[in-house]
Amino acid sequence: MVLVFLCLLAFVPDAHAQVKAASFTDKPPAELAAAIATRTTPAAKVATGDATLDIWLVQTLEGGGVNWSGVESGTLVGAMRVTGTFKEIRGKVVKPGVYTLRYGQQPQNGDHLGISPFREYVLLSPAAIDMDPKVLGFDGVVALSKEVIGTAHPASLSLDPPDGAPGAVLSAYKNESGHDGIVLQIGSLKFGLIVSGLIVH
Numbered sequence: 001m002v003l004v005f006l007c008l009l010a011f012v013p014d015a016h017a018q019v020k021a022a023s024f025t026d027k028p029p030a031e032l033a034a035a036i037a038t039r040t041t042p043a044a045k046v047a048t049g050d051a052t053l054d055i056w057l058v059q060t061l062e063g064g065g066v067n068w069s070g071v072e073s074g075t076l077v078g079a080m081r082v083t084g085t086f087k088e089i090r091g092k093v094v095k096p097g098v099y100t101l102r103y104g105q106q107p108q109n110g111d112h113l114g115i116s117p118f119r120e121y122v123l124l125s126p127a128a129i130d131m132d133p134k135v136l137g138f139d140g141v142v143a144l145s146k147e148v149i150g151t152a153h154p155a156s157l158s159l160d161p162p163d164g165a166p167g168a169v170l171s172a173y174k175n176e177s178g179h180d181g182i183v184l185q186i187g188s189l190k191f192g193l194i195v196s197g198l199i200v201h
Helices: 137-149
Strands: 010-012 019-022 040-048 050-057 076-084 097-105 120-126 154-157 172-174 180-186 189-196 197-200
Touching: 010 076, 019 172, 019 180, 040 076, 040 180, 040 189, 050 180, 076 120, 097 154, 120 172, 137 154, 154 189
Parallel strands: none
Antiparallel strands: 010 197, 019 040, 040 050, 050 076, 076 097, 097 120, 120 154, 172 180, 180 189
């Protein structure tokens, strides 16, 4: 059964967020399974509103190239430690803690038309239950990610733009919807990750 991913209608910027990103050298957190931690490297410390996001990215993205076309849903992208008050793209609170980041796409069906110009997202899953770096597929990653916010939807952050992000790595930018993103890179794939801004009903 195809699960509803993001049944949403409008984009809303967060007027109070001030986004800044910097490099950092922290080791992966102890909460991460060793099999996942050993695949990651420190990527960014992000300040967004009242939250701090420590992000580790995989050293090699399985199926990755200059875009996401060869990456399967449920592929491990990295991990993130959340400190403070943070909301994912649908406005649901993500509790402080450590999460894995996996690649996912919106289903191509009528429920999702007009939601976003891009289909690419990273889905958050609790590190305590996502312990195997293997590719999970769409259903697998959605099932884990729903545990983060306790709804029928996964906890997700938009990749916007998914490739060819504006500016240098670690720079902050604002997209056409008024959302705030940071530029990250894995290998030759440079992309934007939205860390502030909501899509609402």
